Amino acid sequence: MNFDVIIIGAGYAGVTAALNLKRAGKKVLVLEARDRVGGRVYTKYLNDGNYVDLGGQWIGPTQDRIYALAKEFEVETFKTYDEGKSTLLYKDKVKAYKGLIPPLPVYALLSLDAAIKKINKLSKGIDLHAPWQSQNAKQYDSMTLQSWMESQMGSKVARSFFQVAAEAIFAAHPSEVSLLHALFYTKSGTDFDCLMNIKKGAQEERFVGGAQEVVNRMAALLADEIQLNSPVKRINQDSEGDDVIGEGFNYRARKVIVAVPPAMAARIEFNQPLPPNRDQLMQRMFMGSVVKCYAIYDKSFWRDKGLNGLCTTNNGLISVTFDNSPKDGSKGMLMGFVLANQAKAFMELTTSEREKAVINSFASFLGPDARNYEQYLEQAWAEEEWSRGCFAGIMPPGAWTSVGKTLREPVGNIHWAGTETSEIWNGYIDGAVRSGERVAKELMPLL
């Protein structure tokens, strides 16, 4: 037996699990397909010393486990820039506004507010540990989030902005998402307001040095235990342990942690096919679609106009933007999301068409200054071989209540981690960390 535990995937989940097990005296090996750690958290370092977060990037209140790691590994956080007015593009008109409430027709605002209050209320009833056992679980899982939105909001404008928020949260069209999953996810991340917002919300802070900084420092303590460029192709399981096999390697361990999303785990070959319901889960829990797009400017020109760079529209390629400039403000970095079905259409464009379309979108919010950019960068997560989508795996209708319970159920010596398996902050960095801690704890008595 070469190892106590082999961990597949060196994202936050896998690295957290590995470090916790190593600290408990266990012999671990982490196998990572990419040439870096971090998984869906990916900080790209620019020539001028700056960096951009091309993947997960924010940290916010109640994300206690990633805050604890940031503290332990001495990575500072700083407030996401939100001083000044936000920008709304609605009916071809741009309006700046203060605070959280966009200048939409009152009937739309009332409808939107009622829907958000309602989804928060319904989400409170969800059993995060076993969503399929929640009251009304089958009913909620029988419909799409879109169907629910239509039943709740008479106002088409309200629905369209609710959709913007939902797509920014799920990176999926509301038609694709089970209402039960939406409620689960909402409660898992506190409430819908928290998921949407900067202040007191999931987007409140960023990491100095980028979101990959913490996991990089954790990985430095696992220098001998992490093997990069090593996609796992096959797991041969027997009662005593598992052989974990890829091109040029074949390691054996007593236990295996699969710390990649279910849709990716489906692509590993198993000598003993996984139980049918587990397999059916992996066939159903699909990855969201998002393209993260950056324009880098000499300075944050919008700040000079009293704008915070937070732009929203219900009718554009980019539906939300953020001011993602470095802490010291030495550059202007505008980041926008192309989400869900927009992302699917966008990915069929050529590189130069994409760049042009994004810059046009930025200019539609912030005027012609947005065209004077120094550099354009993007990350289309569905094109990434080892993620094939972002932010996270999502349950379509009917999945939670039929095969949801296989999400964390070990299969022989194989245990499951990854943000998709977390009860708290599912889909977020904090959820990934929690899943790594949980799976390490789960394994300790078995080693």
Next chain:
Amino acid sequence: MNFDVIIIGAGYAGVTAALNLKRAGKKVLVLEARDRVGGRVYTKYLNDGNYVDLGGQWIGPTQDRIYALAKEFEVETFKTYDEGKSTLLYKDKVKAYKGLIPPLPVYALLSLDAAIKKINKLSKGIDLHAPWQSQNAKQYDSMTLQSWMESQMGSKVARSFFQVAAEAIFAAHPSEVSLLHALFYTKSGTDFDCLMNIKKGAQEERFVGGAQEVVNRMAALLADEIQLNSPVKRINQDSEGDDVIGEGFNYRARKVIVAVPPAMAARIEFNQPLPPNRDQLMQRMFMGSVVKCYAIYDKSFWRDKGLNGLCTTNNGLISVTFDNSPKDGSKGMLMGFVLANQAKAFMELTTSEREKAVINSFASFLGPDARNYEQYLEQAWAEEEWSRGCFAGIMPPGAWTSVGKTLREPVGNIHWAGTETSEIWNGYIDGAVRSGERVAKELMPLL
């Protein structure tokens, strides 16, 4: 270049494509993971010379392409047994009835009838070639079949029997199925009545010798071209052709046909990752769940009582049964489906628990005689390594309208077949045959 075309999968789709291309003078190779041809059509031969169809088995009107093959390969068909009365188990009472209309409360029958008429009417508007371009496609794709059922049928009893029919058609819970997919599938197989019924319906006839007989005879003409026990693990594509690789083999061809369901195609490794929208399709189009269960009796004891063996209930493990006895009636064979979420629960039982539960279910329809069986057989398709579900791949909400167009779109030299890609009789044997014919035709000008 070893071959003109390599075909992955020797089900009806792959074998049809291979035979058509061979007859056109092309050099083909069929690689099949299993030790037999037929795919989800699987005839098991019993010691006494009888056989049972453990997979797809029926043939019916307008399934012209499989009828043409049956004729060409001299495989006879015979009528599915339906003489005498059908059996309804409702509210713990068993009732025999003549004809198509079960003895349910009139309000339920009216509600059911209206819903079936409505789904037929809506389905007429679907563009089978491009469902995402149909009128109202986005609206239909935004909701589950379950949501639609609830909007249409006030009667809970009606809904429960509509669900029985829908599950027998899709092998999926109505909560999992996009309404757009349900409409597409309904039109693809003529109409909902045709999908449900024996007479003039999709279950009208069976094959003498079993449903695998035609494909077996076709495969006999491809004896040198079919390589069994050869799961394809990787496709290395370049502009001139593709290397198709598995354990112990590496073949090269100008073109490749992948004739396995999308959820299984996702598990092949590609040196050039597939386009993101194709990949996202494969993450979404999941396989249905069905267990096909048989009890074999000395004789069809139900026939002596004037029953046809066609039993239905809205409250049982087995929701529908058929008289699957051999043509000569020398044995009694009762076949029942465990469907969708029932299948998922059933697959967690032990072998003996399963057998007991099925026999109990048969006895609840047909009385204690059902307990005097000689043999019990079952096939749980979600447990089958190379199908991982049956009858077919199914679109959850939002998939057709976002990534549906990648279903048949070639990727470089890779072309797609399989019943999931058929416009007509999608999900059926006839659809598989049509997809094989279509893909062969599509390739001919390119070779």
